[in-house]
Amino acid sequence: MRVLVQKFGGTSLHTREMRKHAIEHVREATKEGYAVVVVVSAMGRKGDPYATDTLISRAREVAGEVPPRELDLLLSCGETISAAIFAAELNASGIQASALTGWQAGIETDDSFGDAQILRIRPQRILDLLSQGIVVVVTGFQGITDSGEVTTLGRGGSDTTAAALGVALGAEMVDIFTDVDGVMTADPRLVDEARRLDVVTYNEIFNLAYQGAKVVHPRAVEVVMAHNIPMRVRQTSSSTAGTLITSVTEMDRGRIGPARLVTGIAHTAHLVQVKVLLPQASLDDEEQEERTRQALELEAAVFQRMASAGVSVDFINVNTLGTSFTIAEEDLSRAKAALEEIHAVLRIRSGCAKVSVVGAGMHGVPGVMAKIVTALTKTRIPILQSADSHTTIWCLVPQERLQEAVVTLHDAFELGKSITLTAAREAVS
Numbered sequence: 001m002r003v004l005v006q007k008f009g010g011t012s013l014h015t016r017e018m019r020k021h022a023i024e025h026v027r028e029a030t031k032e033g034y035a036v037v038v039v040v041s042a043m044g045r046k047g048d049p050y051a052t053d054t055l056i057s058r059a060r061e062v063a064g065e066v067p068p069r070e071l072d073l074l075l076s077c078g079e080t081i082s083a084a085i086f087a088a089e090l091n092a093s094g095i096q097a098s099a100l101t102g103w104q105a106g107i108e109t110d111d112s113f114g115d116a117q118i119l120r121i122r123p124q125r126i127l128d129l130l131s132q133g134i135v136v137v138v139t140g141f142q143g144i145t146d147s148g149e150v151t152t153l154g155r156g157g158s159d160t161t162a163a164a165l166g167v168a169l170g171a172e173m174v175d176i177f178t179d180v181d182g183v184m185t186a187d188p189r190l191v192d193e194a195r196r197l198d199v200v201t202y203n204e205i206f207n208l209a210y211q212g213a214k215v216v217h218p219r220a221v222e223v224v225m226a227h228n229i230p231m232r233v234r235q236t237s238s239s240t241a242g243t244l245i246t247s248v249t250e251m252d253r254g255r256i257g258p259a260r261l262v263t264g265i266a267h268t269a270h271l272v273q274v275k276v277l278l279p280q281a282s283l284d285d286e287e288q289e290e291r292t293r294q295a296l297e298l299e300a301a302v303f304q305r306m307a308s309a310g311v312s313v314d315f316i317n318v319n320t321l322g323t324s325f326t327i328a329e330e331d332l333s334r335a336k337a338a339l340e341e342i343h344a345v346l347r348i349r350s351g352c353a354k355v356s357v358v359g360a361g362m363h364g365v366p367g368v369m370a371k372i373v374t375a376l377t378k379t380r381i382p383i384l385q386s387a388d389s390h391t392t393i394w395c396l397v398p399q400e401r402l403q404e405a406v407v408t409l410h411d412a413f414e415l416g417k418s419i420t421l422t423a424a425r426e427a428v429s
Helices: 016-031 052-063 068-092 124-131 156-170 201-211 218-227 249-253 283-307 331-341 368-380 399-414 421-428
Strands: 002-008 037-039 095-098 105-111 116-119 135-141 142-144 150-152 173-178 197-203 231-233 242-245 264-277 313-317 323-330 345-358 385-388 392-398
Touching: 002 156, 002 197, 016 037, 016 068, 016 173, 037 068, 037 124, 037 421, 052 068, 052 368, 068 095, 068 135, 068 142, 068 150, 095 105, 095 124, 105 156, 116 156, 124 135, 124 173, 124 345, 135 156, 135 283, 142 173, 150 218, 156 173, 156 313, 201 218, 201 242, 201 345, 218 231, 264 331, 264 399, 313 385, 323 331, 323 345, 331 345, 345 399, 368 392
Parallel strands: 002 037, 002 173, 037 135, 095 135, 105 142, 173 231, 197 242
Antiparallel strands: 105 116, 142 150, 231 242, 264 323, 264 345, 313 323, 345 392, 385 392
């Protein structure tokens, strides 16, 4: 049995017209001989009646802070409504379908309400329905604990559900349908020349997603990457193939398109740079060793306090002068309160943004960082902080220069046009 998992997000199911497009994608897959499992999100976005953010807002208006267990029970309703309606519309259109909740589909999780992890999937009920030629519509974002408690999987949970079901069912492909035509070289709202990528590697899309490209959740990419299941990002209102996400091996073999130096430019806005520094001093070698010890103790104290306060930190730099990192703007007050007891110099810079240059082809290639610095310097965009890995280089810039920085780097690496890896390497050498 050839299984295909199709996930439709909230915007893909928001209107009757959009659901008609989704139904046609299901119909086309069945014509191609696939046994189809559909994963659905809650319909619409914040403000729409059954959207997740709307349910959260209404609960808090009535009861203030809702206990996590009860909140998960409430939030699971959005996907349940969506699955029931979509299955009914499939049946009305001549496609036999049956809706299952997360627990009916055998999705078992831990008891971390609001951000549960999938422990296992028992897919027999899904397989029984598929063997009868029935399209199975599964609620995304939800599961059940061993003790029978309803849980939700956190932001991007429907993507994770689709990926996990793809693995459990041995699917040939997992399709993520959204309102954009695949993965772009940059946010098209910022860069007019941004273009769709026909193919990217798991690592590239994971880094793009983690750095702010909100097309598919990075946790879902990790799941399919671990089992080498291809994933596509497609537009609900289009019949185009979208972007294929596959292994670097397949690309290296030349089966799927040319490799490239840089894949895309991602960004994360509304950040705060935090520097926690030791007092300045002129030191001899013995004093320098003591300072290094103090810096390590400072680092441990800082990050222990951030963890206790529930503040997620990113973009971490550590040296003998102290440590610096970034946090989201909404976490600033909690971070400052947690750092009050540390006897160090605290410097805060609000209004920052992170710009990330991502590409599997840059590993081991000299000149990439030089090209980034040169491009940003020419436009007088200050680099407040930088870091790199094998496939990503990050630069922290002022928030007001974010769009200019993204456009500048997109142009510098000629991402508006197709370019081979050889030509790209020559351009930075």
